Structures are given as structure tokens and as C-alpha cells.
């Protein structure tokens with residue numbers, strides 16, 4: 001009988017790894033890094049419960065590090081099969097995995113210098129060279145539609161509307177002449193977004209593995225532009241600097257698009273805007289290249305020759321000296337920098353410098369996982385520990401969850417409403433305990449479906 005084992009994103013939102021076993025073959029759906037608090041991060045250092053060499057294929061729902069960032073480690077620990085991904089996901093992974101390896105190496109060096117690491121000497125989880133080896137194992141698959149992996153496994157791929165290249169994977173498992181369909185939502189996007197299309201409907205599944213990040217709440221109904229514009233004007237009036245920690249993929253592009261719109265509508269002044277993330281700059285180029293995921297209004301703007309992803313006074317700062325120069329700016333400006341949860345990257349340096357000043361503004365525009373500095377800011381922390389330093393939080397903090405790339409409770413329900421028959425079993429993954437528990441209750445009450453919250457390292461039969 002085929003089985004499914006949850007090796008990550010069970011009881012948490014990171015580390016997505018779902019292992020499907022059938023007819024003696026093993027397929028891993030996503031291979032993400034655990035991010036967040038120490039206990040979660042420690043799991044990245046534990047040996048995988050299955051031998052990496054025994055896994056035959058990996059298939060990716062999308063490029064985000066919490067779905068792909070363990071790949072270099074998987075390969076260096078012995079995985080020798082192909083990593084299946086569509087062209088946009090592959091291109092994004094080339095940026096993200098190299099960057100992730102860089103950050104691992106940099107953080108290890110920095111920790112050695114400041115000697116705050118628990119590992120002595122501090123080691124990176126993987127190196128750039130190991131990331132390159134993992135990239136060498138990628139094999140491109142179509143953006144959408146059917147694709148046969150092997151006699152046991154075939155997939156049908158749908159647009160998830162979450163980031164460029166994001167897919168919902170419908171997997172058909174064939175064992176002993178019997179077929180079983182398992183649908184993995186990956187991360188579900190929102191409806192009516194500015195750049196990406198709506199998540200595509202799926203009509204049936206024997207088993208459904210769905211994300212539950214925002215299972216316990218709805219995003220505010222208005223798109224948040226008034227709140228964003230108001231906060232920017234407030235910061236400008238007091239002469240402050242605006243820092244937006246943003247994921248390099250999708251959040252940075254969406255923010256650039258919205259800031260440009262607000263400038264064009266005279267709702268905010270045209271401020272110098274620094275996209276201070278080499279990766280976000282490269283990803284922005286990919287967003288312009290891969291038009292297959294763009295929705296019509298966005299494409300219309302592009303066709304008129306408008307560059308919708310550029311503010312009027314935008315500065316793309318790739319080099320470290322350019323980034324450091326931003327520290328000298330004392331007049332209002334916007335700094336968009338990764339990572340989105342302040343768990344690493346250049347934004348940490350900007351926040352160390354700018355958080356103690358009450359004139360400044362920090363806007364949080366995405367999910368802040370438990371244990372991250374971003375979550376601490378959201379929860380009103382008066383001090384943050386960043387790079388081993390105690391940093392006072394006096395800047396204004398504004399939360400704009402509308403800019404999340406994840407469907408909220410109502411949107412998850414809307415997408416599930418497309419199913420024409422109830423799945424035999426629904427497993428909730430990619431949610432913190434509150435989000436998953438709330439969605440479990442809602443799905444039972446509203447759809448009457450059998451729902452279970454997946455547990456870390458749990459194996460279930462797909463019979």
C-alpha cells in the first residue's frame with residue numbers, strides 16, 4: 001500500500017518535505033529548510049529519517065527556501081535522483097539556493113568573528129559548492145498539465161498563484177494496478193492579486209494535503225493601500241526612514257508595483273527607494289521574463305511600455321559598498337530589503353541601525369513565523385537580539401498582512417469549494433498549531449470532510 005510521511009511543515013510553517021512511497025519507489029514532494037527558532041533550525045542538522053540515497057525523485061511545488069532550501073544538504077548526503085521543477089522554479093532556485101548557501105557561509109563566518117555560535121567553530125549547513133551540485137540535478141518539467149515521472153508516479157500541475165512558477169501538484173500513484181490521487185496544494189496564493197493569477201481549481205482527490213498558514217484568520221478586506229500610504233506620509237512628515245523587510249520573491253515585486261501606483265496617484269511622495277537585495281533585483285528580472293503567470297491588467301501595463309515594477313526614483317543596490325552607503329542617508333527614503341522575517345540578510349543590518357530611532361518606520365508585509373525577529377517585532381518587542389547585539393525598538397511598527405502571498409481562511413475555503421467530491425482524508429500541513437486547528441474545525445463544520453492535522457514524522461497509508 002502506498003504511504004505518505006510528513007518530514008516537515010507538520011506543526012510548523014517551514015521545512016516542507018512530504019515523502020510518498022509506492023511499489024518500492026520513493027518520491028519526495030518539496031525539500032524545504034526549517035526556519036524560525038533554534039529548535040526548528042536544529043532539525044536541519046539532524047539526519048533525515050530516510051536515507052537520502054534511497055529517494056528516487058524530488059518534485060518541487062515552488063522555489064521558496066522553506067520548500068527547497070534543504071536540497072543541497074540532501075544531495076551532499078547522498079541523493080542522486082533528478083529534482084523536478086518547472087522553468088521559472090528552476091531559475092528562481094538558481095538564485096535562492098546560491099543565496100541561501102552564501103548566507104549560511106556568511107552567518108557562520110560572522111558568528112565565528114563575534115563568537116556567538118553554539119557550534120565551535122561555526123559551520124555552514126551547506127556551502128555554495130554544495131548548492132551548485134544540487135542545481136546540477138535539476139530537470140525541467142512543464143509549467144502546467146500532465147507529466148509522467150515513472151510507471152508508479154504521474155503528476156498534473158496547476159498554477160497555485162503564490163509566487164512565480166508556484167504549482168499545485170496532483171499526484172497519481174499506481175501500485176498493483178490500483179490508482180490513488182493525492183493533491184498537494186504547496187502554498188496557495190491569494191485571489192485578485194496585482195501581478196499573479198488566481199490559484200487554479202482542482203476537482204478531485206482521494207487524499208488532500210493542504211497548507212493552513214492563515215487557517216485561523218482573514219486578511220483585512222481592503223487591499224491596505226490607504227494604510228500603507230498613510231504610514232509612509234507619517235514617516236516622511238517626521239523625517240524618518242521607512243524599512244520594509246520583504247521576501248525577495250514576490251513580496252518585493254508586489255511592493256514595487258504598489259509603491260509605483262501610489263506615486264502615480266500622488267498618494268505618496270516620490271521617495272528614493274532602495275531595493276537593497278541582489279536577489280530581489282535578479283528575481284524582479286525573472287518576474288519580467290516569465291509572463292506566463294502574470295494576470296491581464298499587469299500584462300496590459302507592460303504592453304503599454306510602462307515598467308510596472310519600477311518606482312520613479314528606484315535604486316537597485318547590488319554591491320556591499322552601495323548597501324553600506326544607505327546607512328548615511330538621513331532624509332526620508334524607502335529601503336526594501338530581505339529577508340521578510342528578519343531572520344537574515346541585509347535587512348538585519350538596516351534594522352540594527354534604524355530601529356532605535358522613533359522617527360523611523362518598519363512595515364511588516366508577510367507572514368512572520370514563530371521564533372523569528374519579525375514575529376518579535378509584530379508582537380511588540382521593546383528589544384531585539386540581532387547578530388548578537390541588543391537593539392532597542394523605538395521605530396513605529398506597522399503590520400500589513402494584506403500583502404501576504406498566502407490565501408487567508410476564506411480564500412482556502414473558496415479554493416476547497418472547487419472539489420466535486422469529498423477527499424477520503426484531508427491532511428493539514430504548513431501551519432502553526434492555532435492556524436491548523438482552526439482550519440480543521442472549519443473544514444469539518446463547513447464541508448463535513450475527514451480532516452487531520454499532520455504530525456512531524458507521521459506516516460499514513462494511502463490505501
Ligand SMILES: [Zn+2]
Nearest residue numbers: 062064162187
Ligand atoms: Zn511559499
